[in-house]
Amino acid sequence: MCTSRIFPLPKACPRCTTALVTGAVGEAFLDECPSCHGIWVDAQSLEKIVADPELQAALGEPSAASPARSSLATARYVACPSCAQIMNRMNFARISKVIVDVCRAHGTWFDANELAQLSVFLREGGMAKWQKRHEEESAQGRRDAHAANVAAVINGEHASPEIERCRDYSHAADFVMQLAFALFGRR
């Protein structure tokens, strides 16, 4: 959410260095590796995917033939295609079992099949389950803390102070409201 998409630069696949090919699903940009089929998703695009069931459906179903190969324990760490910093590996939303590589400033790397797995998690109400788990774990249970941590999932961080370091704070706040509406407003 701190990045600009006006003049996207060519990026190399963090796994195999093949040049990524930029495509789009709705308003979300996806940079896919034509060789290993991993997908780079910038932070703004991932917010849109998390908030929009139509985008989630458009991402399709995971292929049984090519399960994600990564796990928290075995996969090697990879560098962000934008800034070359080594990314953090995390279980998306802690309960999804989709292990992703996250650069807090730029976006999230999904190995082959992982983005489709995430879309299934989201379509099955994963974020609401995560929210419930978080509420159960939260001793204070304050609503603002929950909201801040929803955005923190996208940023690859579970603690809320990271949000304040983001230059575009108002955008983060808008996203939290949008996401809260998507999760609880129309069902």
Ligand SMILES: [Zn+2]
């Ligand atoms: Zn690749």
Ligand SMILES: [Zn+2]
């Ligand atoms: Zn980066």
